[in-house]
Amino acid sequence: MLPTARQLLARPRLGLVTSSLHLATGRSGRFLSTLAILEQRDGQLNAGSLSALTAAAKLGGTVHGFIAGSKASAAAEQAAKVGGVEQIITVDNEAYEKGLAENYAPLLVENIKKGSYTHVITGHTAFGKNVAPRLAALLDSQQISDVTSIEDEKTFVRPIYAGNAIATVESSDAVKILTIRGTAFAPAVPDSGKASIVQGVDPKAGSTSEWVSENLAKSDRPDLATASKVVSGGRGLKSKEDFDKVMLPLADALGAAVGASRAAVDSGYADNSLQVGQTGKVVAPQLYMAVGISGAIQHLAGMKDSKVIAAINKDADAPIFQVADVGLVGDLFANVPELTEKVKAGQ
């Protein structure tokens, strides 16, 4: 299930920005044009990367999208339906499918030069963190990472120190390269837009690294980064068996994604890719339920922008209760199954 509430939110905002597009360009006196780099896999757009188009629209000026990979054209057709986007540039070449930075960054350099873009935006995802800084170095630009708000064409807001401080910075670079925090910009919704789809430049640069394999955790549950509800387990779950037995039914009853603290991941209760925090995923769902998680600052960095935070912990002094909108002090092994049953019964 996609986060429909957030998508609905995206619409009016996008519409507003699009209608004031020409005004914004006129005021600045300089032509702004932004390239949003979209992630795809097997021709399917990564829903989270559509946030890059929302962020691009906020800048004002022309918005183009960029997609490369083995079935880039298929993904391009989806992205072309996003209102306010003028053009989607595609490069259909299997060499770019896995987003290897060694050939993807030079590919971007060629297309950015050709389009004379003033801004380049991609998600602060594993892909964005891998490719964008390499691109920035090739363009001699000081990238701005994990942007949560765009004040104007050169002023950006980003969290530092695990979100314990918020920095506003002004860039003097000719080409501004941003990675954006997905949860801070609602994903753009492919709707009735009609962007033109054009073939990009393909320098066919060879890669000095090769992709060998991947092992992705398979799950029918919502994607952690974009889910509207997240239930997260910590060290209090005691074992992988207990984690699965207690947390998964609750997640399913709520239709939530499953997350975990670093302690739970390090102890092998949950997969690494489920870690929420400064060094894992940053989430901002409608509901974040922390179970058996004390609330270290590194964990809070990944979830404190959630709309509602609920905590279940047996330690009444756990720091998580300082941020939780609702807290229940008690044994999770009794309370969570009871909660699961009552949520199910309420449906």
Add this chain to the structure above:
Amino acid sequence: MSALRILVPVKRVIDYAVKPRVNKTQSAVETAGVKHSMNPFDELSVEEAVRIREKKRAAGGVEDICAISAGPAKAQDILRTAMAMGADRGIHVEVKEGDDLEPLTVAKMLQKAVEKEKSNLVILGKQSIDDDAAQTGPMLAGLLGWPQATQASKIEFGEGDSVTVTKEVDGGVETVRARLPLVVTTDLRLNEPRYASLPNIMKAKKKKLDKVTLGDFGLENEKRLKVVRVTEPPARQGGGKVENVDGLIGKLKELGAL
């Protein structure tokens, strides 16, 4: 296989357990009198370099492990820690207190250092926990034109300078292969850094520590970003506790979360 000459960049940051405070003028985070330590991801880098040597994981052996840090005089403490963990020597690039370098400048500095030290493997942390930029490693690889493997949780050496790296990516892990020279950035799962023992701390005091400046590398501290202001994030107030599961469900419904 080539003998490894490993360069390990380390950064002195506010200790991870300290809650940072924004200064009165809202220009930066207060650093005076605050406990500092080595960036946790950089500890993983040093540990990995030392383990590659100790476990003889690379066929060509490890010829040199050089730690490098740019920062004020106190950055030398961090370099001594790296040497106590097993690095052979250190390079301190002196930068005035409070005159922080942007990642692009650090990457350019490291590019020069790599050329000078004839490094063929650079192991960096995936991000520093102060500015959370996660840029220096890939920027360095781009400047050098070397392959990169970011967010590594496993590094294996094969034949003919080939290196296979397992990377943490969204949704799982990915494995890539490249040849030396290579830039790798470390993720939490790569290893567990050791504590430096007292004898090793003593020995580290005798190891070579070179002092250089950015000027020696033909660089200056060019700032592309102007910090307009630094503020505290909006405080989140706890909403109080409930007695039981029914109370929890009731409150969540009231808040519109269920």
